[in-house]
Amino acid sequence: MNRQKLQRMLVTSASSLIAIIVALAICAVILLITGKDPVKAFSTLFGAAGETKVLQGMLNRATPLMISAAAVAIGFKMNLFNIGVEGQMRVALLSTAVIGGAVNLPAPLHIAFCFVVAMATGAIWAGIAGWLKVKRNVNEVISTIMLNFIALSAVAWSFDTFFRANKEGESTSVLVKTKDLPTTAWFPDIVDRRLNGMLIIAILILILFWVLVWKTKFGFQLRASGANSGAARATGVDPKRMVLVSMLISGAIAGLVGMRALMGDVHAYQNNLAEQQGFNGIAVALLGRNHPAGIFFSALLFGFLGEASGRLQLEDIPKEIVTIMTGIIVLAVVIINEAVKRWDDRRIQRRAAAMVDEKLANEKKVEAAS
Amino acid sequence: MSEQPQTRGDFAVELRGITKTFPGVIANHNVNLTVRPGTIHAIVGENGAGKSTLMKTLYGMHQPDEGTIVVNGSSRTFRSPTDAIATGIGMVHQHFMLADNLTITENIILGNEPTTSRGRIDFTAAHDSIRRLMSTLGVDFDLDAPVSSLGVGQRQRVEILKVLYRGARILILDEPTAVLVPQEVTELFVTLKRLVAEGATVIFISHKLDEVLANCDEITVIRQGTTVAHTTPRETDRRGLAELMVGSDLPDPSGRETSVGDTVLLQVSGLDVAGTVAGSKLALDDVSLRVHAGEIVGIAGVEGNGQFELCEAILGLTPAVRGSVTLENRDISDAPTRERIGAGLSYIPFDRHREGLLLDAPLWENTYLGREDDPALSSRVFTRRRAIEADSRTIIERFGVRTPNEHVPAFALSGGNQQKLVVGREMASNPKVLLAAHPTRGVDVGAQAAIWDELRHARDNGLGVLLVSADLEELIGLSDTILVMFDGRITAELDPANATPELLGTYMTGEVQGARS
Structure with a gap:
């Protein structure tokens, strides 16, 4: 690894860390104002880090976050803001529960089949936004938000009307579900009932994401289009095709976000299944700077905060403080990154100039000596 | 502040020893400029000579590292364009800053709206003062027409009105004729001459010598970031001015030994x-x-x-x-x-920033751009990082791009070196035909000579350009x-x-x- 790259990485990580520290400080102030002891709150929160059960819970919660952040990040790389991961995930959840539950296949094949159904559904739903952008120049932020609303309502309605499988005589039950998936479609646990194997799939997705974006020709064209669509276009990269393809990939990944909950936990669709995990992925992608390694650690942090927040209630501290904290972290990241980038750009520019001057001076010296 | 009392009031604008450096390049060095009130004063120089940087200094868009700005006899420090506007300096940018969907009046008063006693925009008052300005300029617009209905020359007139409406008595026009057709150029100068007749002062940036000689009262020449001469159209001609602009080390674009092929x-x-x-x-x-x-x-x-x-x-x-x-x-x-x-086919695009470079990306990615299908640089699916970096180093070496290495982002290079990189990339694929759009626009004289040499060399080897x-x-x-x-x-x-x-x-x-x- 060369020096410049190492320096950039250090600067990037440092600015994210600063953001987290700033967020903690602001939360401490909020706690003080509400009359709670921030020291006690944070020690309770981070004290939980030693417990195996909490760490397992953290990994479980981090799993869907990694996947949804990857879905958001691939859009970001192309300068597309896919806010629709939540909706794409929801559509995929119901279709997988219904279609996956309707077939009988041997275990590994059944799981693969469910993945394909989920990815296809997510891709189709995201593809609508991509198609609208390409054909009608509809801003993807607006279309994905609208598609979220449509997805949430349409899925809830069709679930309620066609797919709920109530047991006889308990039709008013709150926790209605679809028919259970056959056990061949259950995704196995690593630690029984505590840690699901979808974690491995999530990490695999991050690795594939890295390979695709940074190691392939397609990934280069994707990044080039995102960085300067005019320059990419001038070399013959079709910007419309890139928009559509990256939206489809993003949607396909989004389709997998809910699979830990569906195939690894509940094994049937219910209305609050995997709720918010699509939205939370946006925050994780922002904190992780759209890089797989950054996303991995950010997902762990958010997973940990979510898991440990329950402890706060034991100390009579509202666990919502954790939600506030994640919100502040994201805001701080956006603000601090921008400031750090400006500073770093100037630093690089100055340094490059100094190095060029040095090189020229050396060349002159050599010339003079010979 | 060293103030020389004998010059007080003699000049509308006086710049003394202005120096402004940007990382890696000196944009302006010891610039001295004196502009008499009631004149059209041209500032001429090649692309990249530092004209725009100087005008941005005068308009308060950035602060000089050294030097003094004197306006109407008193020395000034401009922290922002707002300060410059308050002193009576206005700027008409090369790229118009008008809102298409607003009317002419709305565009002119935007940010300076006159209000009635009840806090509403006083359009009657606005119309009155704009009409007065229009009669000074000798133009006539339907003030309620949207700006989108205007042609380029008319839009420029609206920009001038906008600046005058803010009380400017000293107008800076940054290459105003670059976007105009000839008749519009003539009309523009009619307008400007009326303005100076009314006592305003115009600073006119251009590199088009003919219009400068025909229309301006005084001329200051900038070369490589510094003022090299002050003259008038009577004292010089086109040739003399061109020599001043490029200096004696004028790179010569001419000369060839081979002949055009038949294919x-x-x-x-x-x-x-x-x-x-x-x-x-x-x-x-x-x-x-x-x-x-x-x-x-x-x-x-x-x-x-x-x-x-x-x-x-x-x-x-x-x-x-x-x-x-x-x-x-x-x-x-x-x-x-x-x-x-x-x-x-190969293409050096019109605007390297908009179409040629990924400014935030390292140079090796920039030299790879558009060459992803080159089997030496990529396999069917994957990029060959080592080969790409080696190729990038070759281009940097061969075209004399001044950079520490291939890992710095493109924005860290000066304009001339960025352009050399783009030219190098487009030549590296050994094209048969090169479309070169403004290959030396906005680059320094050294880079210009280097790019010309490369084009000539490639042509001698059978390239069509x-x-x-x-x-x-x-x-x-x-x-x-x-x-x-x-x-x-x-x-x-x-x-x-x-x-x-x-x-x-x-x-x-x-x-x-x-x-x-």
């Missing part, structure tokens, strides 16, 4: 491209041309007369309505851009044939041996249309 590499026949607005006239109207092996075909023309559309259509970036493009006997009229590039340029000396010096474009058509074909900038100028304005040989 036609690029043939464009009867090419039509639709205008941007549906139903408008063609942007490219029945254009035909040929580029032979070892030939540089120059395209002269005022910007916006179809040169951009021509390059885009040859590359397949803009669809042609009619006509064909043939590259080395192969009809590529229907081929996608990638295929055309693969067949041996279509050279679009606004620099007439460059066109005359490098080209083997010069075609003039006007209004989307090729209106003349000239032999550079007999062409002078003056002659080209008459064709470019569309006054004369020559026969094609």
Whole structure:
């Protein structure tokens, strides 16, 4: 690894860390104002880090976050803001529960089949936004938000009307579900009932994401289009095709976000299944700077905060403080990154100039000596 | 602050020893400028000489590292354009800053709205004062018309009104004629002369010597970031001014030993491209041309007369309505851009920032851009990082790009080095035909000479070049044939041996249309 790259990485990580520290400080102030002891709150929160059960819970919660952040990040790389991961995930959840539950296949094949159904559904739903952008120049932020609303309502309605499988005589039950998936479609646990194997799939997705974006020709064209669509276009990269393809990939990944909950936990669709995990992925992608390694650690942090927040209630501290904290972290990241980038750009520019001057001076010296 | 009392009040603007450095380059160095009130004062210099940097200093867009700004006899420090405006300095930018969907009045008063006692915008008062300004300028607009209905020249007039409305008595115009057609240029100067007759002062930035000589009272020449001469149209002529602008170490674009080959590499026949607005006239109207092996075909023309559309259509970036493009006997009229590039086309785009570079990306990614299908640099799916970096180093070395290494981001390079990188990348794929649009625009004299050398060298080795340029000396010096474009058509074909900038100028304005040989 060369020096410049190492320096950039250090600067990037440092600015994210600063953001987290700033967020903690602001939360401490909020706690003080509400009359709670921030020291006690944070020690309770981070004290939980030693417990195996909490760490397992953290990994479980981090799993869907990694996947949804990857879905958001691939859009970001192309300068597309896919806010629709939540909706794409929801559509995929119901279709997988219904279609996956309707077939009988041997275990590994059944799981693969469910993945394909989920990815296809997510891709189709995201593809609508991509198609609208390409054909009608509809801003993807607006279309994905609208598609979220449509997805949430349409899925809830069709679930309620066609797919709920109530047991006889308990039709008013709150926790209605679809028919259970056959056990061949259950995704196995690593630690029984505590840690699901979808974690491995999530990490695999991050690795594939890295390979695709940074190691392939397609990934280069994707990044080039995102960085300067005019320059990419001038070399013959079709910007419309890139928009559509990256939206489809993003949607396909989004389709997998809910699979830990569906195939690894509940094994049937219910209305609050995997709720918010699509939205939370946006925050994780922002904190992780759209890089797989950054996303991995950010997902762990958010997973940990979510898991440990329950402890706060034991100390009579509202666990919502954790939600506030994640919100502040994201805001701080956006603000601090921008400031750090400006500073770093100037630093690089100055340094490059100094190095060029040095090189020229050396060349002159050599010339003079010979 | 050293204030010399004897100059007090003599000058509208006086700049003393202004120095402004940017990382890696000196944009302005010890600049001295004195502008008499009630004159049109031209600031001339080559692209990249530092004219705009100087005017941004005077307009408060950035602060000088050293030097003094004196306005109407008192020394000033401008922290922002707001300060400059308060002192009576206004700037008309090269790119207009108007809101298309607002009316002329709304655009003019935007940010300075007169209000009634009840806090509403007082349009009556606004109309009155704008009408007064219009009669001073000798123009007449329907003030309630939207700006979108105006032509380029009229928009510029609105920009001037906007600046005057803010109380400016000293107007800076940054290359105002670059976007205008000849008649509009004439009208603009009529307007400006009325303004100075009323006592205003105009600072006019340009590199077009003829209009400067014909219309300005005094001239200051900037070369390589510093003021080198102060003169008047009476004391000098075009040649003298050109020499002052480029100095004695003027890189000479002319000279060739080999002759043009017989093979036609690029043939464009009867090419039509639709205008941007549906139903408008063609942007490219029945254009035909040929580029032979070892030939540089120059395209002269005022910007916006179809040169951009021509390059885009040859590359397949803009669809042609009619006509064909043939590259080395192969009809590529229907081929996608990638295929055309693969067949041996290469393109130095008009604007390196908008179309040529990924500014935030390292140089090795920038030299890879557009060459992803080169089997030496990528396999079918994956990129070959090592090969790409090695190739990037070769380009940097061969084209003398001044950079510490290939890992720095492109934004850290100076404009000239960025351009050398783009030229290097486009030459690296050994193209058969190169479309070079303003290959030396905004670069320093050294980089310009280097780029010219490369173009000549490649031409001598059989490359066909279509050279679009606004620099007439460059066109005359490098080209083997010069075609003039006007209004989307090729209106003349000239032999550079007999062409002078003056002659080209008459064709470019569309006054004369020559026969094609």
